[in-house]
Amino acid sequence: MANILVNAPKTAKKGDIIEIKALIMHPMETGFRPGTNGRIIPRNIVEDFSATWNGREIFRMKMSPAIAANPFVSFFTVATGSGTVVLRWSGDGGFVAEHPLAITVT
């Protein structure tokens, strides 16, 4: 299980613009670096990050090898209705991590 830290409001007013910040532990190995034995360390990055609000996609980004380890993502969205925001990271080697957030909209 990946270590994840998320900073998002638990409650919001309908129509409010809210910020969701997410940090995940990941080496983001570029695939260009040789290891101590001289061989290239295989690429191991998060390729895709997405967020859905009650199943509807609200944010998506493609990540590249140039992004540093433990990537930090921040984005804004409009509070539409109470429910669950699911943050999802997926990448090389079958890496998948999900983090659900309950947000109450009044």
Place this chain on the structure above:
Amino acid sequence: MTRLRLGLAAAGVFCASLALAQAGDPRRSGYQEMGPALRKMQDDDTANPAMLFVQAGAAAWAGKAGAAGKSCADCHGDAAVSMAGVAARYPAIAPTLNRAVDLDGRINLCRTTHQQAPALASESDDLLALGAFVALQSRGLPIAPPDDPGLAAVRTQGAALYERRQGQLNLSCANCHDDNAGRKLAGATIPQAHPTGYPIYRLEWQSLGSLRRRLRNCIVGMRAEPWDYDAAEYLALEAYLMDRARGMLLDAPGVRP
């Protein structure tokens, strides 16, 4: 909402206490030398990447290990109580060994004697995570090295190493961190070398690292040959630096550029 307000109040108290510690003291921590963006990154527990390691460390604290089948929590209980101020004290003399050990050494001592588990490798993520979790419990507390006469010799050795010129550039630690602290080396501000934030998340490393790793970094920069990872020289320097930073507030786990 009240919880948020409490959190903000606590953060306010923490910042105010850092400012207070500064008044009348010419010593400045690496935290105080950083720009506002990096300070903000460190102060926000959901933006400080070291907190990812703290999360892992908290899990390791509660997890059973070794032949004894004990977790750290089985003996020490709630870390917020039992580990408060511990990171501010080390290096200290371990009574069973009758020699100085640093916090990582103390954690490994617990592992090998009480948990009967293999020692964690220096600089491994597991050891750094536990170290970060323990150090966090002392955040905001003043560095308080013990007045143990057994430490005097180690500190003297550390002070001598700090003053000694070495390497192809023929520099001592003091040449930069005492004589030229606050000035620039290339684009970076030279800090006064007070170990207030260890283990640190160094952006250049993209990882958490110990004071030992930081010392090795400087030694390589002086174009001297670094000592082995478990060398007594690092322990001596750590003991001296902690004594030199006596009374300064810990801000571990820190973020550094």
